[in-house]
Amino acid sequence: MKPAVLTGEHYMTGDEACAEGALAAGCLFFGGYPITPATEVAERMSARLPGVGGTYIQMEDEIAAMAAVVGASCAGVKSMTATSGPGFSLMMENIGLAVCTETPCVVVNVQRAGPSTGLPTMGAQGDMMQARWGSHGHYDIIALAPSSAQEIFYQSILAFNLSETYRTPVLIMTDEVVGHMSERVIIPDAKEIKLMSRPTPKVGKERFKPFAPAENGVAPMANAGEGYKIHVTGLTHDEKGYPVMTVDAQVSMMERIMNKFAKNLKHILRTESHRIEDAEIVVVSYGVSARTALAAVEDARERGIRAGLLRLITVWPFPSEMICSLAARVKGFVTVEQNLGQIHLEVQRAAAGKAPAYLAGHAGGSLISPEQVLDVIEHGF
Amino acid sequence: MNPKDQNKYEEPNMVDTPLHHPLDDLLRTDRIPHIWCPGCGIGTAFSACLQAMRTSGLDLEKTVMVSGIGCSGRGAGYVKLDSYHTTHGRAIPFATGMKLANPDLNVVVFSGDGDLFAIGGNHFIHAARRNMALTVVCVNNFTYGMTGGQVAATTPYQAKTTTTPRGNHEAPFNLPLLAYASGATLIARWTILHARDLTECLKQALQHSGFSFVEILSPCPVNYGRRNRQSALDMLKMFQDKCIIQNNASPADLEMDFAKRIVLGKFVHVQRPTCIETYDKTCRLADFSKGKAA
């Protein structure tokens, strides 16, 4: 019987590494539905979960898969699903439920080119704005973007840790290339992996309010069957969890949900910088495109251009303040992404006209070449 | 009647009334009165469900109610148990995840016909097929009450609704037949008028190990009855006149046609391994049965 943490050195695809990371994080429920190029995550979980005391179920569609994930998490189990664009669209409904009911869960989107059925076997990064705003209403969300199989392993753990700590869905926005590419993955000893669990109630059953925030803005969570007799609803609700159909209740519920992010931004936000200390041109990228961007930055340096890379690990929340302060001193930004300008717009917004921002983008289906990025770096400014 | 008693009852007064209804301990009394309209049958169906829970012998600390959206979907908001009011049509898959994650929970889905059989129809048939150990209680009031009375997948032929102003030209579902074809292992239909049989049947459904389905015919006087010249009492009287009880009747004979007769009863009650049992047997090694790590 294989343990949950497969300590050792492996050669595996990003999808498989994603599953292994989730298992290492303590995930015990996967609600799946097959879709290229995310199917391998479900396959791996279906083989591994029963052996570690967890459960895999293949639901009838992605709507059901996501609903089951939220239900399983409410029962106290770390839960996840994995999908691609078309399924991601269907999951939006219950991602919204998880946001509103502050239910931890992890959703992996192995992106492929869209819109609609698009190019099922070819990668893209076209769902980044959907990740931000795909479910109706206003809310904040955490979205991670891994660049390699090794990184997706760690981001799966990170995703569960963030989701449990802040009682929020966390999205892993990977893509077909990272998902299907086989690479070396080193899995550490279980003891070296730090795991977080949702905050538990601190007061007696009679006094407990399931949505009353603690000091850090996050409310302790009671699971079904623990005797707290909680009510949980997707309607606007008060701290008790009771539906209240008033403007005041809506305003304070939104404040509670948004505060979790506002109060903890510095603990959530993650970026990685490469040679930006003296950079005149900052290349902003994430996920697989960041690998291209890194090559382009090195090429530019060789040609004497002071370029640097800002890699987004959390695409959402977005490091607006960082871009804003960089904008005051750099010549400009180039955003590298496999879409026709989504995070590019965010960079533009955050730069607020203080520095120009250009896009090195691609419609999807193929990686961007370092030459294309270099071209924008050399001739854009 | 002695005159003293008569006095006592003539002018009803609160002094004589103990404050607690026998089901109050299962109710979020701070949310009562509920939102259901006068004469709406959902309250009766809900009350039967609570009474059945109380007498079922289930550990109520481990019993959860899950609802979808709609008038009946408000049920979860009134029960003083762990209760989850989810998204439209998704109560069953939510409940499925919950049950699989913690098989010790008794998970009861309480929702309406529109929620469970139009938007959520696909989920119903698959949960029944899997014999997922859930109790699904469907209040069938023949319409979308919450949104003002639109045609539903259960609206009788020719009935008037806000979106079928000249009458419904579609045929309604025979829900027990659908449940039977999908593989449900306990199937029943009652009306709120048959509250005693209903409660007993709900109790059996709660105790049943597999997927149980109880359809409860119920009046929506405000948004369905009004357009079809039928008061709440009229509909209950129609239930009295048109319904016959025929346990074990063939699901094919249960079509919903008030012009003829409506068959009530418990139609199916069989045992078949549940989804969790077959998963444990097929997918797990001995050490990992019961959904928990050894």
Place this chain on the structure above:
Amino acid sequence: MGFWRIPLDTTDIDIARGRVHILEERCKGCGYCIEFCPKKALAFSSKFNQKGYHPPYMIKPDECVNCHYCEIICPEFAIFSVEVEPAEEKQA
């Protein structure tokens, strides 16, 4: 209603007696308890509750056989019956 034969122990069996309690403020005046009480022991009262409905009252309190039907048909958790002990009945 007539029996075709009278059970031998008829005289020994006490018919259950009940007392009905009404939580007037919960009532929405649907009339189900009144209509379907097998003893027709209830009627609408003339008073209004806070929501403007007429709650029922016992018009024939002695007739209640504690069948609980009003209790289980009421959609509002507004009415219930409790058994009256024969001794209690004599005292009252």
